[in-house]
Amino acid sequence: GGFVDFLSLTMDQIVNQAAKLRYMFGGKGTVPIVVRAAQGTGVKLAAQHSQSLEAWFAHIPGLIVVCPSTPADAKGLLLAAIRNPNPVIFLEHKMLYFVKGDVPDGEGLERIGVAARRREGTDVTLCSYSLMTHRCLEAADLLGQRGVSCEVIDLRTIRPWDKAALLDSVRKTHRLAVVHEAVRSFGAGAEIAATVMDEAFDELDAPVVRVAAHDIPMPFNDTLERETVPTVERIVEAVEKLA
Structure with missing residues (x-):
């Protein structure tokens, strides 16, 4: 490593x-x-x-x-x-x-290419992976207090990615925000958004939204670093425009 x-x-x-x-x-x-x-x-x-x-x-x-x-x-x-x-x-x-969490005894083998639904919801799908899954869960808690029910899909692998699981969620919520820490331009979110619009366009009640890092080299200053990548507040703001 x-x-x-x-x-x-x-x-x-x-x-x-x-x-x-x-x-x-x-x-x-x-x-x-x-x-x-x-x-x-x-x-x-x-x-x-x-x-x-x-x-x-x-x-x-x-x-x-x-x-x-x-x-x-x-x-x-x-x-x-x-x-x-x-x-x-x-x-x-x-x-x-x-991060601490439960780890199963034995192998606990997971299948590559299978997403996990981290939270059930009905109004908006939040799709993410890695650290941003946790930010999405925090945002979903805040949005739930404001009456917006968010489903959180954790892709876990992005090549291959679980297109079927995400499309199933979007067909239920009819809205999608893709969140990742990588810069916005030409990121995984663009591929995911394009795929959903290709294959489930008629299911969408709003355009797919991407929440990602700004297209700049990462600053050393901790305040600027925090503001460069998606924050819980930015995710909430993006979803509120969708919902």
Whole structure:
């Protein structure tokens, strides 16, 4: 493991070699490797040590990208990643190293590509992963006090991602906000929003909203860092415009 920012030094091996070898050999060879990397903000490590780069890797066919949000998922998905015959980029948010939670005895194996519904709701779907799942849950609590019922879908993996689970939720709530800590432009939220509008446009009562980091290098100053990435307040504000 190490900072995701410096996986840039290994991009040839990951993108041109590991991601492609199984295809190039007609499935006769496998590349069962797991690359663990820490990413995200919250500890004032500035522009070169605070990025969220999941979209880089999710863009590459042949790579699996995992972004767990709970201790149980960190265990269950890591075991699944180790057993997968394909290269897996396993992204661990720095602030989640401090989170405590129940972890099942035994393997507690989780399936890659299956989302988790963290909260049931009827008015708006909040779709996220990693640390931002927790921000969405906080926002859902506040919105619930204001009469807005939010469903929270935690993707857990973004390549592959659980399109069916999200579409089922959107067909129930008819509104969607996608929240991620990575910068807004060309992020996972854009792909998710486009897919939902392609496949469930008639189910939407409002355009899909994206809540993401501003398109700037991450500041060192802690106040500026907090204001760069989605806050609970920004999520609430975005949902209130939808609801």
